[in-house]
Amino acid sequence: MKLILIKGIVAACTCATLMAAAAQTPASADFALRLPLTTTGDGLHVVEFPEAVYRASQTRALTDLRIFNSRDEALPIAYVSAPAPLAPVSPAVDLRLARLPVETEARESLLRTLALRVERDRERAVVEIGPASPPVTATPVIGGYLIDARPLKDLKGALVLAFASDAPDYAGRVEILGSDDLVFWRPIVAGPLARTRSLGEVVERNRFDIARPPAFIRVAWRSNDVPSIERAQFVEHVAPSVTLPRATLAATLSDDRRSLYVDVPEALPITRLFVKVPEVNRVLRAQVYRHDAAPSRAHRPIVGPRRTQENWQSIGTIEAFRVLRDGVEVEGAPLAIAFRFSRLRFDFSAPLDGDPPTIEAEWRPLRAIFAARAPGPYVLAIGYRETLAGPMLDAPAILAADDPAGARLPIALVDERAGAAVGPAQQRAQRTASEARWSRYLLWGVLAAAVIGLAWMAWRMSLQMRQSHPPATDGDAL
Template sequence: MRPSALLLVLLLALARPACAAAPVPGDFASGLDLPGAADGGAYSVALPLAVYEQLTRDDLADLRVFNGAGEVVAHALRRPDPADDRRETRRDLPFFPLTTIDRPARDDLSLRVRRDRDGTVLTVDAGRAAATAPTAYLVDASRLDTGLDALELRWQGSSQALCTVQVSQSDDLARWTAAAPPAVLADLEADGQTVSRRRIPLHGRVPAYLRLDAPDCADRFALRQVTAVSGAPTLPANRLVLTPAGVDSRGPERQVDFSLPARVTVRSLQLLLPAAAGAVQATVLSRPTESEPWRTAHTGLFYDLSLQGRRLLNDPVVCAPTTDRYWQVRLHADRGGAAAAGRLGLEVGWQPDQVIFVGRGPGPYTLAFASRRLDPRSSHGDGLLLGALDATRSTALIRPIEPGPIRVLGGEAALRPVLVASWTTLVLWAVLIAGVALLGLMARSLLKETRKPPSP
């Protein structure tokens, strides 16, 4: 056999097992136990931050689900939708002032309410003759047929209003429970800056009636509009606090740089100022790599104020979902030096990806991740799995699993790349070797011709 052909056969023999062999748990650096998973069930697991910090591929293709026999189980990756199609709907609600004598406790209010047959409030009598100003309001939400994510209030009176409002809920006007923690609302203006906070976050439930209590600011809390907000973007529960990676104060604007420890999907932003330090006008920007241009995520006012013994903090900003790792804050105006170098932080709210899988075979099941031993062309899961679950209307049967602690599988050895030759690569090498061999044969033939003695 010629040397070139022998070399080609050896390459095929070495590369073939690397291409054909199915991955095993030892091919991955780490793993998470999936307690409760069993044969035939459908499950989901939200990826914790520690998984993202170890993954070697941005498309999350270096993770697999294994059963107790070490066999790969088909899985699919459900990523956060980059286009959040939730749109806010708004509807004004009828409300009625409630007055009390000498401002007794909330539960001592004496109400006479007249309703029609479907529960809609027609009139409210709360003892107006003996009171001077309302300290509470009854809101009729009985005809609201969508989820109630927030209340937005507008009131008359001083532009320097600052009130603490407690929202209670009831279905029968007799038993009241808190619908949300007390909210500080504000309508402030100073030095050309305006702080307006009129929204009270709720939790999607639609009670028949709401009660708004603000006994400490009755003279500044004359309501003129109550709006129900439905479909408001949901703030992610996972939060990550970033510390400055660098500060540039050479230009007219101070620039503070941050970086994420992993590529997660960011959905909300909050500047962290020293407690009760003041307000800053800032632009938050992001980019996926250090060489790409910055893109604006949000421009606006961020504040952390202490007024009349109450803390007033701006709500987190909902931004377009992004997996950018590099962030920058540009400060246009800083009232009181609140964002001095080293005193500014950035908190991002992020939404995890979900791994969906259907149990097959014995347990226990393991989510293995972080590997450089896989074929680079391998995908991040079976895209048909989610389609099949949707088509059979089985998505409601998917049970979430809380993963166990991270444990070592293949360790650092799984993060060292191995040679995985593809057929295209082998063909190219074969052509190159054949060309070199052909050139060698031609040179040898020419050499023989030049060494022949001249003919007589």
């Protein structure tokens, strides 16, 4: 009987623990914002979060973000980095090419005929080259190539030496020399130059990286074989650029018009701050502070209410302006940000005499992958402070090794217009209603039964101890 009772109490406590965990698992209705997701079917998808997600989140790390299916089941997700931006394709610039003979005297004579006029300015020589290259008969043996690189001033890219369509195979090492006056030459780069058809298709290696090329470039080699170069081109290296979205932050001007307080969504991954001056030809200087919401324990009062202290930390200085320069409007540089915060304060050097500036935050969207599991439709829910992180995926184990960002996965679209935003009062009402479900009553019933069982066991044990150890009498003592 005692063993059966102990087993029943253990089972009751286990059920109580499981029911408590189930009661603390939030449903989609408990979140402040719900946005429909459109997928292409089941399986892995990637989703990029819009601005509304960060504004509704109540945690900096987006731990209150969930993706639910129609059964209100939270699907496992994993955050991934954005794919690397693709560099724009830069058009190739054709350069003028002239053949140089092998003999030194003939080469110098040809250079003199090409350099019709040479003038020296502050930066480099200005040289005019003849309109056409010398005929092939004038150079029976080619000993190099001369390239007019004056259009490439201060550029960075690759010099491409294009072989003729009927050029024979070639493999050798060439030197790229540079000069500003066609007299003094300096080495720029050296490397292999090759063309082969041994594999069935034409394979060429003819690119040489050059930064800030001089006015003239000469291609030279030491071998007896001559590469048949038909034209020279230059392809500029253009760094990949990404246009990040911007969010306008809510700001409040102080009574003395010297400070501007800005509310910042904690989860918004800000990279730079822009101060937009409303009037032209106006300059503003400000010291920027971020608010630390966690005050030090040493300054907490022992008696009295605990209030959040105004703890501000300086993060930099910004000079915002909007001026006209040569008829073009120029604005000040932004302030780079590398951490999260909830509030900002701009202290200006003088009281503002006009409209306050607008604060814009440039932010980098985050991406996540999730395993869509039927039945749909799916909902992205955000905004629930009292919760831990939901089910997670192991992204490195699931994604392909050559696609760590999930760029080849189908994209799940977020419909911001159909999102059901819930206000604070309505959210509290929904939370109260969810707490009154039958599982809550069952939980309390199981806990009450467990307490009654423990009390009955204690009473039985005390009764058995009294029966096994009767009180001593006076006769027993003698």
